[in-house]
Amino acid sequence: MNNQTVIRAENISKLYRLGEVGTGTISHDLNRAWKKILGKEDPYLKIGQINDRNTNSPNDYVWSLQNINFEINQGDTVGIIGRNGAGKSTLLKLLSKVTKPTTGNFKLKGRIASLLEVGTGFHPEMTGRENIFLNGAILGMTKNEIKRKFDEIVDFAGVERYVDTPVKRYSSGMYVRLAFAVAANLESEILIVDEVLAVGDSEFQKKCLGKMSDISKGEGRTVLFVSHNISAVKNLCTKGLYLKNGENCGFGEIDTIINSYIRGGAEDLNISYKANKISKDTKAQIIEVKFRDDINTFNVFEEIYIDFKINVNQDIQGCTPMIIVYDSYQEIFKTFASDVDTQILKNWSIGEYNYSIKLPPIFKKGNYFINVEIGELMAYPVEFIGNALTFTVNENFQAEFKSYSSIRTGMVAYDIKWEKESIIKSK
Amino acid sequence: MSTKSQKWTEVIESKNSLFKIDLVELWRYKDLLYMLVKRDFVTFYKQTILGPLWFIIQPIIMTLTYVVIFGNIAGISTDGTPRFVFYLSGITFWSYFSETLNKVSTVFKDNASMLGKVYFPRLILPISIVISGLIKFFIQFFIFILFLFYYFKTGTIHPNYWILLTPFLIALIVTLSLGFGMLISSLTTKYKDLIFLITFGIQLLMFATPVLYPLSIIPSKYIFFIKLNPLTGIFECFRYGFFGNGDINLGLLFSSTIISIVILIIGVLIFNKVEKDFIDTV
Numbered sequence: 001m002n003n004q005t006v007i008r009a010e011n012i013s014k015l016y017r018l019g020e021v022g023t024g025t026i027s028h029d030l031n032r033a034w035k036k037i038l039g040k041e042d043p044y045l046k047i048g049q050i051n052d053r054n055t056n057s058p059n060d061y062v063w064s065l066q067n068i069n070f071e072i073n074q075g076d077t078v079g080i081i082g083r084n085g086a087g088k089s090t091l092l093k094l095l096s097k098v099t100k101p102t103t104g105n106f107k108l109k110g111r112i113a114s115l116l117e118v119g120t121g122f123h124p125e126m127t128g129r130e131n132i133f134l135n136g137a138i139l140g141m142t143k144n145e146i147k148r149k150f151d152e153i154v155d156f157a158g159v160e161r162y163v164d165t166p167v168k169r170y171s172s173g174m175y176v177r178l179a180f181a182v183a184a185n186l187e188s189e190i191l192i193v194d195e196v197l198a199v200g201d202s203e204f205q206k207k208c209l210g211k212m213s214d215i216s217k218g219e220g221r222t223v224l225f226v227s228h229n230i231s232a233v234k235n236l237c238t239k240g241l242y243l244k245n246g247e248n249c250g251f252g253e254i255d256t257i258i259n260s261y262i263r264g265g266a267e268d269l270n271i272s273y274k275a276n277k278i279s280k281d282t283k284a285q286i287i288e289v290k291f292r293d294d295i296n297t298f299n300v301f302e303e304i305y306i307d308f309k310i311n312v313n314q315d316i317q318g319c320t321p322m323i324i325v326y327d328s329y330q331e332i333f334k335t336f337a338s339d340v341d342t343q344i345l346k347n348w349s350i351g352e353y354n355y356s357i358k359l360p361p362i363f364k365k366g367n368y369f370i371n372v373e374i375g376e377l378m379a380y381p382v383e384f385i386g387n388a389l390t391f392t393v394n395e396n397f398q399a400e401f402k403s404y405s406s407i408r409t410g411m412v413a414y415d416i417k418w419e420k421e422s423i424i425k426s427k
Numbered sequence: 428m429s430t431k432s433q434k435w436t437e438v439i440e441s442k443n444s445l446f447k448i449d450l451v452e453l454w455r456y457k458d459l460l461y462m463l464v465k466r467d468f469v470t471f472y473k474q475t476i477l478g479p480l481w482f483i484i485q486p487i488i489m490t491l492t493y494v495v496i497f498g499n500i501a502g503i504s505t506d507g508t509p510r511f512v513f514y515l516s517g518i519t520f521w522s523y524f525s526e527t528l529n530k531v532s533t534v535f536k537d538n539a540s541m542l543g544k545v546y547f548p549r550l551i552l553p554i555s556i557v558i559s560g561l562i563k564f565f566i567q568f569f570i571f572i573l574f575l576f577y578y579f580k581t582g583t584i585h586p587n588y589w590i591l592l593t594p595f596l597i598a599l600i601v602t603l604s605l606g607f608g609m610l611i612s613s614l615t616t617k618y619k620d621l622i623f624l625i626t627f628g629i630q631l632l633m634f635a636t637p638v639l640y641p642l643s644i645i646p647s648k649y650i651f652f653i654k655l656n657p658l659t660g661i662f663e664c665f666r667y668g669f670f671g672n673g674d675i676n677l678g679l680l681f682s683s684t685i686i687s688i689v690i691l692i693i694g695v696l697i698f699n700k701v702e703k704d705f706i707d708t709v
Contacts, residue, residue, distance in 0.1 A: 016707065029617075093706075097439060097546035100703040106439040117544040123466055125473045134466055137459035138545055166473075 004074045004109070006190060006222050007095070011104035012068040014090050014246075017061055064090045065246045068104070072239070074189075077216040077223045079237035079254055081230070081261050086243040088226045092116060092194050095224070110189025110222075113139055117194070119179030124168035128159055128178055131167050135182045149185045156211070157181035177204055184211045190222045191215060205232075212236060230329055234258055271296045273372070273388040283314045284348075284382050286321075289372050289389060292356070296391040300413050301361045304391065308355035310374060312348045318377030319348045321355060326369040333368065333411070339377070362412040363393045448699055453548045463555035468562060482566045486522065490515045497639050506641040506672040512571075512578050516669060517638040519571050520662065523564040524604050525629050530556045531608025532625050535616050535705050542706060549702035550695070553612070557605050564597075575669060585671030589664065596665050599687050603657060606691030609698040616705040637662045641673055654679060657686040 065087045072078055080088045094101050096114030121138040122131050132153055136146040146153075154160055157178040159170070167175055193212065213236055216223045227233050233240070233254070240257025242250040250260050272290035279285060292305035308321060320339040327333040336357065370389040375381040472478040490511060497503045498510040505513040531553045535542065538552060578584045615621045633639075636658040645653055653659055660679035667675045 093543075094439065097703075098543055099706050100439065101441045103441050105441060107435040108437040108439065109435055111436075114545065120544045121541045123470055125470045126466060130465075130469070134462045137456070137462040138541070138547060140456070140547060141458075142455075143458040143461070 005071045006074045006109045007072040008107045009068050009070050009104070010107070012065055012091070012094060012101050012106065013063060013103045014065040014087075014094060015061055015102040016064045063246050065094070068248050070241060070248065070251045072222060072224070074222055075216065075220045076239050077225065077237045078239045078241055079233035079257075080224060080226045080241045080243065081233060081257065082243035087246040088243055089116070089194055091243070092192050092224065092226060096192055108190070111140070112190045112192060113183070113186040113188035114192035115183040115194065116192070118176055118183065122167055122175070122179060125166055127166055128163040128170070131178070132182055135179065139183060139186055140188070141186060145187060153181045153185050156184065173204070180208055184208070184215070188221070190224070192224045194226045195228070209236060228329070228331075230258060270388060270390050273385055278311065280313045282382060283316050283376065284310060284312045284319055284374050286372060286374060286383050286385060287311055289385070291389065291391065296389065298363070298391060298393050299396050300364065300393060301415065303361050304359040306357050306359065306370075306389070308357075308372070310353045310355065312350055312353065315350060316348050316376050316382075319374055319382075320377065321372070321374045323357070324371040324373070325359075326371070328367040334362075362414055364411070364413045365393055365395045367392050448695070449548065453550060456547055456551050459547055460551050460555050460558070463551065464558045464562070467555070467559035479566070482563050483570050486515065486518050486567050486570070489518050493518070493639060503640050504644050506643055508666075508670045508672050509578050509583050512574050512584065513670070514639065515571050515574060516666065517662070519564065519567045520600060520665065521633060521636070521638045522567075523560055524600050524658070525633070527557055527560045527601070527604035528608045528629060529625070530560070531605060532611035532615065533622065534608070534612045536622070539706065550698065553605055553609055553698070557601055561601070584669065586669055587667075587671050589668035589675060592664060592668060596661050599661050599683060602687040602691045606687065606694035609694035610690065613694075613697040613701040616701055616708050632656070632658075641666065643673060657683040659683070
């Protein structure tokens with residue numbers, strides 16, 4: 001029984017229109033209708049492009065999701081991971097029927113309860129009690145179900161004393177607890193949760209995670225969970241779905257998926273980047289990016305040198321090379337932009353240029369990923385290379401550097417001097 | 428392993444048929460309908476001193492204003508019906524129609540944040556607006572009946588058996604405001620300009636409907652246009668039933684009925700088509 005498929009996604013795609021939705025709608029609609037009369041395909045479905053926010057594209061349509069296929073079995077807890085804008089929330093929206101897919105279909109077995117936001121439909125003027133019934137009804141519960149679960153909900157939220165007070169008088173923590181409590185007590189076969197744990201204090205977050213793991217492990221219900229909190233996903237989920245730019249980059253055991261996410265989907269660690277072919281069509285081109293001495297493993301406090309070779313094909317005003325460093329969770333760690341340097345901002349004439357930069361020694365132990373781009377002053381990037389370089393920082397240091405090791409909390413490793421001056425000397 | 432003979436309980440498709448309306452599902456969400464109506468009613472008077480009395484104060488003050496302006500100052504005829512009860516009847520029915528139409532036509536926009544986060548049959552929302560409005564309407568209608576009784580006692584009005592048509596007339600107004608509102612709300616998800624059109628369009632419509640005047644004072648060259656308005660037949664019919672003044676026109680009432688039903692059907696169908704992905708454009 002446990003291996004029964006409860007969700008099957010077949011060729012799911014979702015097209016979104018960028019820019020100002022609403023302008024030019026009539027002309028696009030007429031064009032669509034005309035093509036339909038002629039028996040042709042919708043002209044706007046073809047031109048959609050891969051959803052990569054970093055590239056600038058002339059057309060207004062973008063595939064937020066493209067050809068997603070997967071099967072989820074009963075009792076699976078699936079973590080959906082990916083960077084911001086990878087299509088995670090879109091996928092959940094489609095599954096919860098907030099909007100419909102552009103192509104493809106989902107086949108489901110059982111009732112879906114989705115929690116894309118806590119407290120949907122809460123009315124500030126109504127009491128906690130009234131809001132439990134309203135919110136429960138919005139989420140698809142019947143009045144009797146809510147009545148049966150009422151005490152449990154109030155208990156989980158810890159708001160017994162305030163249950164007949166309007167929720168506008170609640171603290172934000174109480175509000176969120178009450179809202180989550182309603183949703184967590186839904187009786188559905190499939191539960192969809194989107195990033196709700198971003199709210200509330202850490203104690204409450206733990207409680208939520210505990211409740212969700214009860215739901216999946218104890219009650220055998222299927223849970224789909226989106227979060228940027230990789231450790232939460234790892235603890236909670238058995239399966240993973242990795243989305244990148246709207247495409248399915250892997251579906252399987254959670255550990256495998258998290259590893260491939262941490263590597264950014266690239267199988268190998270890049271020591272250098274070389275342009276495939278040198279072209280004169282663009283204003284400027286990144287020819288080569290590499291670590292000096294071709295080494296990409298460093299120690300904490302080691303300085304990291306990166307060399308660039310850039311061809312400028314047209315005179316550009318203010319060419320600004322820039323590198324963006326991501327940490328292993330694909331969050332931006334630091335952006336190093338050259339536009340602060342007035343020398344570089346001067347006009348560039350046609351020619352080849354060598355650059356070299358030195359990254360400050362602020363990296364703690366871990367894997368890092370570097371995106372490189374060159375841009376024009378106040379304009380879109382001329383060229384962008386995702387994941388051009390990767391590097392690893394290790395901790396091989398003597399005992400006196402212990403305070404910078406990864407067991408210390410904080411983002412960066414940085415050496416400061418403690419100056420001590422004795423005011424009163426003891427004997 | 429998954430068996431070949433899978434029984435799916437639900438399929439979410441990219442294409443949806445115009446005529447697929449899931450009434451079973453709608454019924455399953457009846458408790459939500461109840462809660463939404465309760466919310467509208469309860470939050471209306473929360474933290475006010477007079478509470479539900481506001482439902483009554485509003486139309487009475489408006490009626491008095493109309494008595495002074497349209498009656499005493501402008502001197503528009505009411506076909507011999509006492510002005511107060513004439514205007515009160517018009518306001519009671521008209522404010523139900525205009526408020527329902529207004530709310531239903533902006534239902535997607537007003538509830539976008541909620542609709543963007545959770546699924547429930549979208550039809551629940553317009554239906555809840557209609558019912559919340561009806562509760563308010565019946566309170567006001569009850570007050571109207573009290574005044575009607577008073578004027579009946581004084582012998583200035585002559586109610587007759589046509590009064591029995593009132594439930595049917597109310598149903599027609601519900602049908603018309605719901606259907607028309609859903610039609611507009613579906614179109615406004617894409618064409619925002621309609622929202623501006625509708626707010627002043629409703630105001631204009633009031634002057635094209637015999638709310639503040641009887642049909643009998645309309646010059647014959649305009650009467651054709653006034654009769655095109657499906658509300659005309661409804662308003663004339665209840666006036667005749669309550670006051671015994673004016674004329675009953677069954678042909679007009681019949682055409683009102685047909686138009687209302689057609690508009691409701693078109694409204695429901697288009698609403699049903701748009702609701703699936705309106706959130707992308709709203």
